[in-house]
Amino acid sequence: MIRTQALTKDFVVSRSRTVHAVRGISLDVEPGELVAVLGPNGAGKTTTLRMLTTLIPPTSGTAEVAGYDVVTHPDRVRAAIGYVGQGGAGGASQRVRDELVTQGEIYGLDRRTARSRAGELTEALDLTEQADRKIESLSGGQKRRLDVAVGLVHEPSLLFLDEPSTGLDPHNRANLWQHILRMRTAAAEPMTIVLTTHYLDEADTFAERVIVVDHGQVIADDTADALKAELAGDLVTLRVPPEHAAPLAGIAERASGTRSVRVLRAGGVSTVEIRTADGPGAAPGLLRAADAAGVPVSRVDVTRPTLDDVFLGLTGRSLRETAVVDAPDGGQGTVATGSTGGGSTNLTNNSSTNNSSDSDSSDKKEVLA
Numbered sequence: 001m002i003r004t005q006a007l008t009k010d011f012v013v014s015r016s017r018t019v020h021a022v023r024g025i026s027l028d029v030e031p032g033e034l035v036a037v038l039g040p041n042g043a044g045k046t047t048t049l050r051m052l053t054t055l056i057p058p059t060s061g062t063a064e065v066a067g068y069d070v071v072t073h074p075d076r077v078r079a080a081i082g083y084v085g086q087g088g089a090g091g092a093s094q095r096v097r098d099e100l101v102t103q104g105e106i107y108g109l110d111r112r113t114a115r116s117r118a119g120e121l122t123e124a125l126d127l128t129e130q131a132d133r134k135i136e137s138l139s140g141g142q143k144r145r146l147d148v149a150v151g152l153v154h155e156p157s158l159l160f161l162d163e164p165s166t167g168l169d170p171h172n173r174a175n176l177w178q179h180i181l182r183m184r185t186a187a188a189e190p191m192t193i194v195l196t197t198h199y200l201d202e203a204d205t206f207a208e209r210v211i212v213v214d215h216g217q218v219i220a221d222d223t224a225d226a227l228k229a230e231l232a233g234d235l236v237t238l239r240v241p242p243e244h245a246a247p248l249a250g251i252a253e254r255a256s257g258t259r260s261v262r263v264l265r266a267g268g269v270s271t272v273e274i275r276t277a278d279g280p281g282a283a284p285g286l287l288r289a290a291d292a293a294g295v296p297v298s299r300v301d302v303t304r305p306t307l308d309d310v311f312l313g314l315t316g317r318s319l320r321e322t323a324v325v326d327a328p329d330g331g332q333g334t335v336a337t338g339s340t341g342g343g344s345t346n347l348t349n350n351s352s353t354n355n356s357s358d359s360d361s362s363d364k365k366e367v368l369a
Contacts (some may be wrong), residue, residue, distance in 0.1 A: 001158055001192045002029035002052065007061035008216075009047050021047045023216035024061065031157070032178055032190040036197060036207035040306065040319055044216035045196040046086070052194075053083045066158055079107070082151035083161040086166065092136035096127055096146060099135060100153055107154035114153075121149040124180050124186075141172030145179060152183065158192045165199060173199070177206060200307040200319065210310060219314050224307060231313045232305035233259050234279025236286065239299040240271045245270035248297075251289045257282055267297075279303070 009022040022044045029035055037045050052065050054074035054199045063070045066080035091099070096160045104114030124133045125145040130138060136144065144164065151159055164180075165173040181342050184191045197203055203210050204224045212220040212227070220227055240248055245263045249272050252261045257277040278284045279302040290297050311319040 001031045004063040004262045008059045033211045034197045036203035039213035043213045057361045069181040082156040084151040104153045161195045227310045228305040233275045234308035235303040236274040237301040242270045244295045
């Protein structure tokens with residue numbers, strides 16, 4: 001469904017400075033996969049999606065989406081995909097049903113089919129009662145569901161979701177995903193979805209595969225469980241008196257499966273943190289060894305790793321701590337962000353953005369959103 005080879009994107013910021021936003025990304029996404037792309041602001045996620053959706057041209061490398069090259073056949077790519085961006089879809093004064101009908105007609109549906117499709121989508125995404133309301137009157141969750149509806153109006157086989165639930169409260173986030181997953185599985189063939197998100201729990205819960213991007217490069221690619229097991233490991237935490245921390249750390253370092261040991265001290269208590277391949281299996285052995293050595297353990301906790309632990313292990317940084325855009329810095333791809341489009345961008349314009357200097361110029365504001 002998606003094939004990229006050594007895909008790059010550079011932005012000329014000034015005569016003396018070029019930002020290397022994407023630095024040789026090679027990907028293969030099979031039909032029916034739900035893939036999450038993770039990384040901090042400035043990693044190159046949105047820039048990659050904008051190349052794959054033909055909104056900006058690559059500097060070098062190749063990309064095929066839905067069987068078509070994004071440079072030589074952008075119109076065919078646009079007809080095959082749906083794209084839900086980070087902003088809001090539709091004109092504020094448009095009514096929900098009218099917006100969907102209009103979008104359907106732009107994609108080539110006749111009016112009767114477009115109205116039928118609009119009815120299907122408003123029902124499927126729980127927008128029937130809002131169908132005759134103006135978009136500006138919708139709640140945040142309703143507007144985001146409308147964004148998804150616009151992206152699906154022409155029944156694409158591939159849907160790109162760029163930060164789909166940003167700004168929604170937990171209830172609306174869960175509601176949005178419930179609708180997305182139901183529509184994906186209800187299709188004749190499971191829809192392929194490529195998702196970018198800062199919400200690690202979304203990627204962990206819904207994605208069948210997680211791709212971690214940093215500084216414009218893919219640094220990890222596997223299932224969430226495999227990444228957590230291989231790159232992070234379980235965390236076993238043992239609380240002991242300070243004078244017993246060093247002996248316990250030595251026991252932990254010699255234990256099978258131990259990856260790292262760290263001693264923390266706070267007040268009159270020390271905590272020994274152990275990263276291990278199998279926390280539930282390691283904890284009983286550690287307790288027995290501590291007891292045999294006369295080390296009194298007052299508390300033990302076993303914590304499963306998170307995707308943030310994976311990112312921390314790969315880069316030495318927490319993904320949660322890098323959620324703010326970095327200031328411009330030499331060779332780093334972290335130029336200021338901005339939004340240059342609506343929530344669900346209609347991709348049927350026959351004039352290729354690849355030849356539009358105005359489009360490319362405006363995209364410089366969004367180098368690595």
